[in-house]
Amino acid sequence: MQKPATQEEFVTLVQEHRGMLHKVCRLYCYSEHDRQDLFQEIIIQLWKSYPKFRADSKFSTWLYRIALNTAISDLRKQRRRIKPIDPDHLPTQLQDMQYSKEQEEQLQLLYAAIDQLTEVEKALVMLFLEDKSYDEMEEILGINQNNLRVKMNRIKEKLRKITKDTAYGTGES
Numbered sequence: 001m002q003k004p005a006t007q008e009e010f011v012t013l014v015q016e017h018r019g020m021l022h023k024v025c026r027l028y029c030y031s032e033h034d035r036q037d038l039f040q041e042i043i044i045q046l047w048k049s050y051p052k053f054r055a056d057s058k059f060s061t062w063l064y065r066i067a068l069n070t071a072i073s074d075l076r077k078q079r080r081r082i083k084p085i086d087p088d089h090l091p092t093q094l095q096d097m098q099y100s101k102e103q104e105e106q107l108q109l110l111y112a113a114i115d116q117l118t119e120v121e122k123a124l125v126m127l128f129l130e131d132k133s134y135d136e137m138e139e140i141l142g143i144n145q146n147n148l149r150v151k152m153n154r155i156k157e158k159l160r161k162i163t164k165d166t167a168y169g170t171g172e173s
Contacts, residue, residue, distance in 0.1 A: 010050050014043070017063050020130060024064075026111050027122045028071040038071060045070045057139055064132075064140045068123045075119060113162045121155050128152060 014021070021042055025035040045066050053062055099107065114125055120141070127137045134145040141148070 006050070010047065013059050014046065014063070017060055020060065020064060020126075021067055023126050023130075024067045024071050026107070027114060027126055028075050028119075030115075038074060041074060042067045042070045058136070061136050061140055064127065068140065072119050072123070113159055116162055117155065117158065121151065121158075124148065124151055125155055125159075 021039060022035075024042065025038045029035040029038050046063065049066055053059070114122055117125065120143075123141060124137065127140060132140070134148050137143070137148050138145050143151070
């Protein structure tokens, strides 16, 4: 069991970066229920791994790596296998983010376009939107920077095409 100061520190750090976690969940899950399940699984994995966090990298880099690995692994398994853990040992102060109706609609459009990307492309877009440097992306994803730059250019072009097709498909020109 973790000491109380460590738990408070963990909760504070995760609260500061919870937006990243929600973005990961939105990218890899379709329904709100699945997003909540994935969010919970990511928190469990972060909590289990937190004692091993050595601060060799930034907390956000470490958090991204665990969140993305958890989301991708979960997606590949095609089923939820949350290992039982005593709820008394999990931080309970973490809350869900709330959006206005307009923000929610814009997010749905953005995520619909991103949803058409591959798993790795989704992760790269999210890191790009979070203004992560190519150094940080390389550390998180384990892909060298030259490949990341090439992939990012291809992804941008792919998203342009998707959004253009969507606009024409809805009668907007």
